[in-house]
Amino acid sequence: MHLLPMTDAHFAWLLGQSGVDDAPHLPEGGIASRDILDLLRGVAAEVGGEAAWLMVVEGEAVGIVSIKKRDAQGRWDIGYGVAPEREGRGHATAAVAALKRIARAHGARGLTAETLLDSGASPSVLRRNGFVCIGQFDHPEDGMVDQWVVEWTA
Template identity: 40%
Template sequence: MTTVALDPVDRATAERVLQDAPLPQDRWAADYPWPDELDAMRMFLAQPSPEPAAFGVYAIRDSSGLAVGGIGFYGPPDDDGAVTIGYNVVPSARGAGRASAAVAQLLEIAAAHGARRVQAVTDLDNTASQTVLLKNGFRELRRDDVQAYFECLTA
């Protein structure tokens, strides 16, 4: 099984990602960050106090410690105990199970911190992401003309 580590992102790291200005200790894949990662960092920094939190954002690191993607929550659980997640892995690191391993870890974090349901949305043509979700116990709830909507219960 593929192993990855989820590294909580703090304000300084998010700012470096947005500026494409890694420090030597950041250790990024050549094609990191992917554009989706930039959107996640902007959302993270727009929060009132963007600091690492259970329901924050994480860098996905491969077994050598190289940042190969990002994963995280759109915020804490809502009144029904639901959270929404998003994730990406850079093209150079795709196809090795890293996204599946990262989603599995994020589900554990969600459950450990009280989330009862985890939701995700994919574009209809993103079958790789849909496969990641299905492998992790998500079920498809519905589709519209553009996206597929998934959910997984944590308990």
């Protein structure tokens, strides 16, 4: 698993708006819907800096992991998704592990994530990466979600 830092040019490429030099291959059907890609592009621009990464395995982009926001405690709130054609192969688990290393190297104090109550494999991805569910809250857009956190000392 290699995390390739995404620029706006990568989002444009995924949306079919332009090409990118040395772009990885894409699975049939792509890695996310246009709506999701547009949303992630906007969030990455808002967060600024390195905020989204392509999950690349053997020259193929299989998903995206990203920072949704950075909080006042020095934690990064993250999200991730894997192409439907590539789910169930451990890619999300490996990507979150790699993002933990990047976060530590950039001085983050931990990561947070939210999962829908019926979110399939996501709770396992987070548990395998040391996250603990600290409760639930009513998200304004998604309804009830579980809140997850993993923290470390500097």
